[in-house]
Amino acid sequence: MIVLAFLAQTLRIAIPYLFAASGGVISERSGLIGLGLEGYMLGGAFCGAVASYYSGSPWVGLLGAIAGGAALALLYAVTAIRFRADQVVVGIAVNLLVTGATRFFLRLAFHSSANSPRVPGFGAEQSGTGLAALASNPLIWLGIIAVGVMAWLIYRTPYGLRVRAAGEHPEAALSVGVPVDRVRYVAAALSGMLAALGGAYLALDQHQFSAEMTAGRGFIALAATIFGRWDPFRAALACLFFAAAETLQIQLQGAQIIPSQFVEMIPYALTIVALAGVVGRAIPPAALGKPAAE
Amino acid sequence: MSIVESSASAPLAIRLADIYKSFGPVNANRGASIQVACGEIHALVGENGAGKSTLMRILGGMYAPDSGTMEVNGRDVTGWTTAQAIDAGVGMVHQHFMLVPTLTVAENMMLGREPTSGGQIDSGRVVGEVTELSRRTGLAVHPERKVADLSVGEAQRVEILKTLYRGAKILILDEPTAVLSPPEIDELWRVLRGMRERGETIVLITHKLDEVMEISDTITVMRQGQTIAQLTTRETTPAAIAKAMVGRDVQLAMHYAETARPRADLPSAPLLDVRDLVVDGPRRASAVNGVSFAIAPGEILGIAGVEGNGQTELLDALAGLRPVRAGTITVARRDITRLPVKSRGDAGLSHIPEDRHARGLILDYTIAENLILGQQHRFTTGVRLDNDAITDNARRQIEAFDIRPAVPSVPARALSGGNQQKIVIAREMSRAFQVLLAAQPTRGVDVGAIEFIHARLREARDAGKAILLVSADLAEVLALSDRIAVMYGGKFVVVLDRRDASEGVLGPYMTGAEHAA
């Protein structure tokens, strides 16, 4: 049963990554760099907590999270597409914006710059580690399904085909009448909503929003996207792998075999290795980061 | 030029009248007009930069004309979009393929009009339709293969099939044979003839006259953005077409000035010696396919030929910007084949690049800074740049080459094309060099400056330098060169003394008509 507990723990840790990595995949495949995932996730956590608090229902919380994530992602998309701003700069700025804004509004709404009060959430009252607690949290199911839906969307639907074309060769897509800008706006909105759901999971599972609670998970999701070579299933595997390493480290905490900081490094080191091509080069979508031709 | 009306009885599939289109300062089309009847194969010919691609892209909906009218099958369609053009049955096969390399043939075919069942793509149906279409037209393709894995010939077949899949009845092909081998070209003709039999209309943009004679029914000749002539193929000759394509305005005839030194006095050791050079091009084919030549001191060797036959790759390799697969390059008896760019400059090689905007100038740098590009290590005191020396150098060169505005601190971006080119010429010719590579030296330069630049080139030759001139302007090659080579398909197909050369003699070699039956 230790194995079951291990798997359960891994899954719990992986869910936010799964959501955000699915969002990262669709965004980057369409040509938009996914540096804002961290910000969408944190924004989603906050909006989710606030919506849940004021409505009394975690489901409304989810709607709030989705709205917040979409809004942030569209802000990013408008500056990148319409204004042709540098995507890296705006992505980082969005993260800084959300970090500051969430603390600001936290104080405005709840008079604390660190935590919100308790909000209605999902899952057992105490953060249960058992499988039963896990199964009762709808976001666990959503997170897993999101991976499958994203894969279906990208590989089986017309929209997904256009996304792939927009990210590799937007001129070819334009030459057959595909509205590349519109395709990218939709991709951005999806990435925002998905990452926000990942954040909402964190807040609603802990029944509280704490400042900066995402703690870099958005970047781990981006690492999983790249390490998974921009494929939803491979990225999901990478998410599980990173989560498993974290779980292992937590369970071995007392034994002090590997210091926690080294386990932290794993996702990032693997991404660098993938980019440098030590074991097969990870080649990004060809048009990633470049505005479409005028 | 005789203007022959196309057959009045057949309805017009395409009619473009008085089309003007500019991109910033570049006037791509200046009052161009073209008429194509239904069921006709029409050739649109002209040199590079004549405006052929732009005109057809306007027809295809990629650009809107600044002024002028467009009619397709009698309907006014001026300024329509790509999507509308495709819906109306106008399909374009571009010179640089518009295919997404990571997607399969079938996926590229259906992009933008994907058939669905239950919300998802019906791949089976697409594969079936593509296979059927492929069989019907004789264009063999593998629907499941990734485009990146296709041969060039197959990729082109996919591009053509793509337009037919969308119901194209009017097909525009931009330089389709540029990347095909002879058997693939025959294949293509078979397909086009089949389409013509079905009453479909084809416009072929090309500069290869042997093909024009073989496949087309009617011809439009363009030069410098204007339509110069409309001809019926069986009533004209390659020579007449070539003359319309490459001729210059009569009043600017250039004269060849015999070299100051009698030929017998020229020392024998060449300054530039190239042996068996092989240079890779795109798609793993060889762009330069075993070229050998030598240039003696006090000689200009001109390479005539339409662009795209390996001249770019040849010059890049000589300059050090492209690696050499095989062969050697020697400057003043020094082997420079493996040397980096800077060392070649130090060895006495100067290079006027064909693309001054991408390579020759840094547009945001000032005139003075651009005048030391490539030699910045000679204008230093220790680690510091010697600004006085740089400014002095700039003043001298601005005056010597009449660069305007005559202010060293103006950024190059602000200058006209002609003056920008003068910066490059001034820089490359004022340094100490033995061999000068000059690619399209007077492209985009005004008439007065052309004479000036030609005079400088002759001066350098008379002073004992070796110059390799590459120009798409045949008149320029004839005016300056002591010997002329024609480059076609990556090889020198002929090397002639200037006295034995003329437009009439060279034209057929340049356009491959020499190979026509």
Added chain:
Amino acid sequence: MKRTVEEAVLPALVALLVAAVVGDVLILSFGQNPGSVYRLLIDGTWGNAYGFGQVLYKTTTLTFTGLAVAVGLRAGLFNIGAESQLAAGGFLAALVGLVLPMGLPALVTLPAFLVAAAAGGAFVGGIPGVLKARFGAHEVITTIMLNFIVLALLNYLTAAHLKVEGTLHTTEIHAGALPRLSSMIDAFHGSAANVVLLLAFVTAAAVAWFLFRTRRGFELRATGLQPAAAEYGGVNVGGVWWRTMALSGALAGIGGLNYVLGYKHYYEESFASGAGFLGIAVAIVGRNHPVGVVLAAFVFATMSQGGLAVNAVVPKQIVDVLQAVVIIAVAASVPEVRRLARRTA
């Protein structure tokens, strides 16, 4: 190089305008009066010597990280790793401080600290540079990833081996600590501003001299503007890439001296706390010019300190939000201004 002064300055002005509007909205949402909040901000920053000293202190670090990113961008490279390069520089300087014997004159210790800080930053910056030159790996992702790796490593080293029990920092350095400004000018009493500020100005001047007056700087800028033309001009583009990343890292690393030697006299976990990312903002707003960087660093430092000053009335995070708004507005208006300028040219 800027074509016109307008093109350089206009985006920054637009950005400040947008930030002012957003600021007003946020302040009003807290039921406060924008005018009085802004006045409080000015009072707390430029209105008294302590506040001004704090602004100067923050300007120092931001100048170094801003210069680091600006130099990278001049070569066409986006260095997001200033955060970890800053930390690595500070860390290595602290290590040197721990092993140097007491009583050495500043003439000996200062160069040692400088070299250590620069080396630490250069090493962390150079790795992504080499990866790009050799493998074509995009420096944006590699620097971000390396940020996490290096910071985790430094945390481990501090926590496991070097820290003083019960704290998050190393033992105090006595050898060659740098004097604070308060020791020279009484008015600055209590503020963290120190002589590293002067080093920042000197460095900015040196970077300007390097970029615009030396041959290597000429080649660096050429590589950033048009790599194909630079290659034609005999420049080894790959070499420029990794050397510039190392230089960029070194500049950020030297910034670590501000905290480690000038202020607390020890290395503390997370002392960088965002100065690396703000360095990106400073470089962008300062349009990649050393003078602009110093000015932008001053503005951002003012905002950061101003946040603390208004915290009682309006949360200090309003400043974080406004800083992000400024970055986004500048990033959006630069291409737009350029497009409009070309249209009318």
